[in-house]
Amino acid sequence: MKQKRQKSLGLPGYFALSAAIGLGTGTFAHAQDTDPNTAVAERGHYLAIAADCAACHTAPGSSKAFAGGYGIASPLGSIYSTNITPSKEYGIGNYTEKEFAHALREGIRRDGAHLYPAMPYTSYTKLTDDDIHALYVYFMTSVKPVESSPQKTELPFPYNIRASMAIWNALFLDDTRFKPDPSKSVEVNRGHYLSYALAHCDTCHTPRNAMMAEKGSSPLAGASLSSWYAPNVTSDPVSGIGGWSNDDLFRYLKTGDVPGKAQAGGPMAEAIEHSFQYLSDADIRAMVAYIKQVPAISDSKDKAPRESYGKISDRESVYRALPASRISRGEYLFSGECAACHRPTGQGSPDGYYPQLFHNTALGAPIADNLITTILMGVRREVNGHTTYMPGFGPGSYVDSLSDQDIADISNYVEQRFGNPNVKVTPDDVKLIRSGGPKPLIAQLGAFTVPAMIGAALILAVAILFFIRLSRKAKA
Structure with a gap:
């Protein structure tokens, strides 16, 4: 079980704001006489809470918020979070906003090295430009610099070759921004954005293929998460949470405890402790509205809820x-x-x-x-x-x-x-x-993993060139 972490930067004071995430419009409930930069930073703070940044970037028992050093368990080994304070030597103090966005959306650091997807850039890639800006202003102006370097990630070969993530990204990263579904309500679209782009629910609850990429055909259908199992949270009444009422799901996200149904442990308990309990009721209701209409996916192993x-x-x-x-x-x-x-x-x-x-x-x-x-x-x-x-x-x-x-x-x-x-x-x-x-297979293959990924990338490149040539011939 991950150990309890310290709250950061007087969070309850900010959480008292009835904040609204603007889905790219940049809206944020705030007094009109507040300095614009302060308003943007406060909005960025709320977004950082929704994205659960402090949970992974603050070491267990540490009072140094966002200084990194938390070991994230993965099938490949422990991946230690980085210092994301505005320290110029150890953190992100030298990042431009463009470089900051590059790291969040594409998993590439300022020095060009690739991040591992334990940092959920595969979900953050859907963040809007306005929200990226607010997050950047918050981290650069409101977070205290911490002048220390956390423990380094040292995965075994071949996973320590960060450049191999370029191949993985080429194969599996969907680098697109969130687009509201015009057929859905404003509340459902907001819940979708909160659940995916910020709270990255998919990174735990969506099953993964042999190369640890999410199976887009089975969103939120349940997946192994190291020792824990993140259950099916689709609208299926037997395999998922289709039999839960809206109030049940609201209470679970806010407190982690629904008597007669479920209690949160492990990573879900952390998400509730560090993020969901502080979100506005309207935002939690929006997440509930979205999750309750996710298409049902059933599993034949499930005989009853x-x-x-x-x-x-x-x-x-x-x-x-x-x-x-x-x-x-x-x-x-x-x-x-x-x-x-x-x-x-x-x-x-x-x-x-x-x-x-x-x-x-x-x-x-x-x-x-x-x-x-x-x-x-x-x-x-x-x-x-x-x-x-x-x-x-x-x-x-x-x-x-x-x-x-x-x-x-x-x-x-x-x-x-x-x-x-x-x-x-x-x-x-x-x-x-x-x-x-x-x-997963990628962890079992060990030294064969990188050659396999290179081979897959070459096959993909050849296929793309083949179809380009066919297209040109057809136009000719």
Whole structure:
């Protein structure tokens, strides 16, 4: 689990503004007597919050906002965020606005080196010119320079060859700006812009191909995210969130907690803690309006909505009547490690601080990745000044006491008792999640990756030349 980060630059004061993102029009609710540059910087600050910049560019536990050093887990290795303060030596202080836009939209630094798409330039490429300008003014005038260099990213060969990203970008980067859909409402278009260009929801929730590029044919249909799994959030009533009400989804984005449905953990908890909880209600409603009309994508593995599985348990009385030898190992471990908070009945605490286990998407999913990861890494999120916390039971966590077999046994017990009984967890499943989750083909190919990308780029170039020649012959 990523550790809790410090809030930056007096954020609540800015969030008190009822800001509106202008979708390229540059509109921003602000007093008329405010200095224009200040108004632009404040608007840029709000945009930076919507884009969740501080979450990745502020190291865990650091008070140095945007100074970088946060390790972003990827199948290729840890990618450390850079210093994006206006420091001229260590940050972006020497960037022109054009160079700033180049980095955000195309993933290319001022020195010409390529960024890895852990920085979601594949989504930021849709940002409008007005919003790029506001962000630039904010970072250059309102962020305090930090004169320090964060830890450098050192991926193994061949992924350390940044120039190879030029081939990847040529194959997969859609370098186009956001265009409102005239057939949709203003609210839906605004929600689309917020969800994609700024909040980059697609980078987590859209499945990826063998080369780790998003599958445009399956937007928001769910994807592995290192050890976590970002679920299907299309409008499908079984595989997605089609059965959620608008209020359910609004509450989830604002708080990360919808009793009887879901609780946010991992990267989603961070997005809520550092970004969504501070957005205006109108902007969250716009995101809800957009997400609720995303075309449904179903998965045959899903037999019922994730939140529909399970029921309250009557096993509390059994614990008192039976000796430990008559209780399964999974139930025995659950009673010792989990029941104190979640109760033997699975009801959680009366105040809802510890959630119920039945009717819980983490246990109703067709795969147990999020259940296993929650046990290993725990959960922590801070919303509206209140911290929700569950300790992890994996390496380096508060409680490092459970083996792969232990976690598999607990997972199987709670799945059978409170969740999806069709899910079976093995120690190998737990070992895979401990190691960082499923590896895409690009990570498995290792040294063959760059030659394969070069070959694909050459084939693409030959095909383009072929069609150009055909076109010229046809015109002749």
